[in-house]
Amino acid sequence: MTDILTAARAEALFSSDLVTGSAPTRAEIASAIRRAIRRHGGSLGCAGTLARAYGEQPETAVPRMRWALSQVRSAYPRRRV
Secondary structure (H helix, E strand, C coil), X not given: CCCHXXXXXXXXXXXXXCCXXXXXXXXXXXXXXXXXXXXXXXXXXXXXXXXXXXXXXXXHHHHHHHHHHHHHHHHCCCCCC
């Protein structure tokens, strides 16, 4: 199950200018997330960009979101409590 912070980070990374399929460093991911959040006016703007992409181009949105989730999960692993 994806927690809310991971989902928000993935939505922002999805909305970023990083290329799908690239293997960015953790620092590049963090920077891209910050830029996307600023550019889209917050996490809701990133979610809107994601929704629009799924509506207009689902054939490219699905693999991009898979990539974004994979990158976020790799850069920010969940800690077991």
